Amino acid sequence: MITLGKAINMGLRRALTEDPKVLVMGEDVGKLGGVFRVTENLQTEFGEDRIIDTPLAESGILGTAIGLALRGYRPVCEIQFDGFVYPAFDQITSQLAKMHSRSLGTLKLPVVVRIPYGGGIGAVEHHSESNETYFAHTAGLRVVTCSNPNDAYWMMQQAIQSDDPVIFFEPKRRYWDKAEIDEAAPSLGLHETRTVQEGNDLTLISYGPTVRTAIEVAAVCAKEGRSVEVMDLRTLSPLDLAPVFESAQKTGRVVILHEAPTFLGLGAEIASQITEECFYSLDAPVLRVGGFNVPYPPARLEEHYLPDLDRTLDAIDRAFAF
Amino acid sequence: MSELQLVQILSPEGELLTDPEYPLDISTEEIRALYRDLVMVRRFDVEATALQRQGELGLWAQSLGQEAAQVGSGRALIPGDYAFPTYREHGVAWAKGVPPEKLLGMYRGINHGGWNPHDNDFHLYTLVIGSQTLHATGYAMGIQRDKSNNAVIAYFGDGATSQGDVNEAFTFASVYHAPVVFFCQNNQWAISQPIESQTKVALYKRAAGFGFPGVRVDGNDVLAVLAVTRVALARARAGEGPTLIEAFTYRMGAHTTSDDPSRYRLAQELEEWKLKDPIARVKSYLTRSGLANEDFFADIEKEAEAMASKLRGDIIDAEDPYVEAIFDYVYAEPHPILEAEKNAYINYLESFAEGDKE
Ligand SMILES: Cc1ncc(C[n+]2csc(CCOP(=O)(O)OP(=O)(O)O)c2C)c(N)n1
Numbered sequence: 001m002i003t004l005g006k007a008i009n010m011g012l013r014r015a016l017t018e019d020p021k022v023l024v025m026g027e028d029v030g031k032l033g034g035v036f037r038v039t040e041n042l043q044t045e046f047g048e049d050r051i052i053d054t055p056l057a058e059s060g061i062l063g064t065a066i067g068l069a070l071r072g073y074r075p076v077c078e079i080q081f082d083g084f085v086y087p088a089f090d091q092i093t094s095q096l097a098k099m100h101s102r103s104l105g106t107l108k109l110p111v112v113v114r115i116p117y118g119g120g121i122g123a124v125e126h127h128s129e130s131n132e133t134y135f136a137h138t139a140g141l142r143v144v145t146c147s148n149p150n151d152a153y154w155m156m157q158q159a160i161q162s163d164d165p166v167i168f169f170e171p172k173r174r175y176w177d178k179a180e181i182d183e184a185a186p187s188l189g190l191h192e193t194r195t196v197q198e199g200n201d202l203t204l205i206s207y208g209p210t211v212r213t214a215i216e217v218a219a220v221c222a223k224e225g226r227s228v229e230v231m232d233l234r235t236l237s238p239l240d241l242a243p244v245f246e247s248a249q250k251t252g253r254v255v256i257l258h259e260a261p262t263f264l265g266l267g268a269e270i271a272s273q274i275t276e277e278c279f280y281s282l283d284a285p286v287l288r289v290g291g292f293n294v295p296y297p298p299a300r301l302e303e304h305y306l307p308d309l310d311r312t313l314d315a316i317d318r319a320f321a322f
Numbered sequence: 323m324s325e326l327q328l329v330q331i332l333s334p335e336g337e338l339l340t341d342p343e344y345p346l347d348i349s350t351e352e353i354r355a356l357y358r359d360l361v362m363v364r365r366f367d368v369e370a371t372a373l374q375r376q377g378e379l380g381l382w383a384q385s386l387g388q389e390a391a392q393v394g395s396g397r398a399l400i401p402g403d404y405a406f407p408t409y410r411e412h413g414v415a416w417a418k419g420v421p422p423e424k425l426l427g428m429y430r431g432i433n434h435g436g437w438n439p440h441d442n443d444f445h446l447y448t449l450v451i452g453s454q455t456l457h458a459t460g461y462a463m464g465i466q467r468d469k470s471n472n473a474v475i476a477y478f479g480d481g482a483t484s485q486g487d488v489n490e491a492f493t494f495a496s497v498y499h500a501p502v503v504f505f506c507q508n509n510q511w512a513i514s515q516p517i518e519s520q521t522k523v524a525l526y527k528r529a530a531g532f533g534f535p536g537v538r539v540d541g542n543d544v545l546a547v548l549a550v551t552r553v554a555l556a557r558a559r560a561g562e563g564p565t566l567i568e569a570f571t572y573r574m575g576a577h578t579t580s581d582d583p584s585r586y587r588l589a590q591e592l593e594e595w596k597l598k599d600p601i602a603r604v605k606s607y608l609t610r611s612g613l614a615n616e617d618f619f620a621d622i623e624k625e626a627e628a629m630a631s632k633l634r635g636d637i638i639d640a641e642d643p644y645v646e647a648i649f650d651y652v653y654a655e656p657h658p659i660l661e662a663e664k665n666a667y668i669n670y671l672e673s674f675a676e677g678d679k680e
Pocket residue numbers: 027056058080084087408410449450451478479480481482483509511512513573577
């Protein structure tokens with residue numbers, strides 16, 4: 001059994017071993033091994049040229065990663081916490097995302113941006129945000145997130161292999177979750193949604209940190225005689241919704257669960273697409289459970305902000321009330 | 323290479339020196355008061371660290387070792403001078419008169435700020451590295467337009483000097499002659515990264531490239547910091563524009579209570595800096611010159627203990643925030659969507675209370 005954080009470390013290690021062009025760069029990623037120890041021991045093994053402690057400047061990290069990518073390298077940038085990605089926003093959304101299309105396909109930008117995201121760790125401000133929508137909303141970026149160690153291990157390698165920029169969201173409150181990983185082969189591609197467990201009465205869609213919540217919800221529902229199908233999106237851009245439509249057509253009821261604010265969140269897009277594709281199969285409107293449309297609150301209030309078991313069960317009750 | 327400057331007025335051994343460029347007109351009473359400040363600030367920091375260890379705070383960023391840089395610069399300010407801190411400027415907050423327990427709120431997780439910045443001309447702590455240097459510059463541009471006699475001081479770390487925002491702040495301040503003092507505490511570390519990973523040139527020298535003076539001061543010498551900051555503030559008030567002060571000091575504690583410095587720096591380094599302790603040198607000066615006796619020191623210890631135990635009581639008794647606070651201050655004007663969201667959530671919470679009654 002290994003933790004999700006360690007699984008990412010192993011994925012990075014394997015990518016660094018297999019391809020000498022892969023670099024890791026960010027604040028405190030070298031000697032310290034990152035504030036979450038995700039890059040632990042990599043500098044000792046691969047040296048300071050490949051595991052780079054950068055100056056404290058996110059725009060600098062991303063901008064130079066772009067230059068390195070133009071020169072044939074595959075940089076994996078770490079942003080220390082979700083709330084500190086914004087100084088790099090121009091480099092990511094205006095530069096990284098657009099260079100391939102501006103060059104009419106000539107330039108490839110295989111840059112991975114790792115972002116530990118989400119709340120639930122009792123942190124101070126800017127350390128608990130779920131800001132995936134900004135990036136999923138930006139054409140030219142791929143956006144993925146893992147929910148378990150096996151996916152963490154494989155998706156990190158697949159992201160590094162991608163010739164497009166990939167924003168890789170890591171559910172920080174799940175860094176310590178443990179599971180077996182299968183080192184032989186990945187079970188899915190980078191941009192595939194996974195059905196975590198099958199069910200017939202309702203489809204519960206989630207990703208990242210709330211997948212575990214969704215599994216717990218399904219267990220409670222099972223005791224109440226409701227069979228819930230749990231889906232882990234894994235890929236936020238592009239979305240892989242074919243399995244979701246299939247599931248919605250089977251169950252007729254859908255609830256989407258994520259930590260990010262619901263207003264213009266991933267849930268809104270998914271609900272809209274399900275409504276278009278599965279309208280005649282639906283027994284209830286697609287419902288969303290998510291963060292409120294407010295700045296992430298201080299730690300002593302975060303339990304109210306975070307969509308939990310009870311709020312999800314409440315939404316499921318409402319879906320069944322139709 | 324030209325020799326590096328280091329303004330010093332009180333040597334680590336507690337010897338009083340003079341620097342012709344930075345004459346310091348200071349009474350014994352004032353030096354004794356600075357000593358008291360240093361002791362109180364350190365005691366405050368020790369107590370907050372203990373509170374974190376005991377689970378009363380989620381996190382704490384220690385000011386240990388940086389008391390002289392903070393107290394010396396903070397005491398150079400006059401009423402109406404505005405300070406823009408990072409998250410570590412507890413000594414400046416003290417000098418500005420912010421009630422100590424208020425600094426703990428955000429570290430306890432009950433708020434994101436916790437004091438009214440206008441009460442003491444002390445802005446909220448800023449966690450995003452470097453951002454506040456631009457706010458300080460803009461505030462100074464306002465002061466300039468108001469033709470007021472005040473100035474602004476912007477605090478930031480050595481690591482922060484790598485950020486674009488800080489370099490943009492230097493540019494704006496320089497171009498507009500804004501009355502702002504850039505006060506960089508070079509504590510040698512940005513979490514695990516030593517100063518050499520941020521710069522190849524002494525930080526104070528960077529100012530020249532932006533067109534304003536830079537000075538390096540012994541950041542563990544409260545008298546030198548006071549003198550240098552006064553001169554910089556006077557320049558700002560006289561319309562001569564910004565100054566960069568590099569306070570050369572040392573982060574004697576961990577980055578925060580979540581950090582383990584043994585992973586990246588040698589214990590020996592800390593031992594060497596302990597010889598330059600900011601408090602010890604003032605004490606030895608006062609003692610050797612016969613300006614303070616044992617009773618003086620004992621009284622301050624007693625006062626510090628009382629402050630610490632009040633702090634502990636205050637924070638343990640601090641009320642948790644009420645749930646509606648999540649929604650209440652997002653906008654200055656009414657916002658129907660948030661209003662609806664708040665009401666729905668309150669109804670939802672009440673549905674549990676009703677369930678309990680059944
Ligand atoms: C924009 C941004 N990036 C990263 C961080 C994470 N972080 C917090 S403190 C810190 C180091 C700051 O070093 P320095 O500026 O020297 O200040 P010190 O902590 O030493 O007082 C880092 C990288 C942050 N808070 N903001």
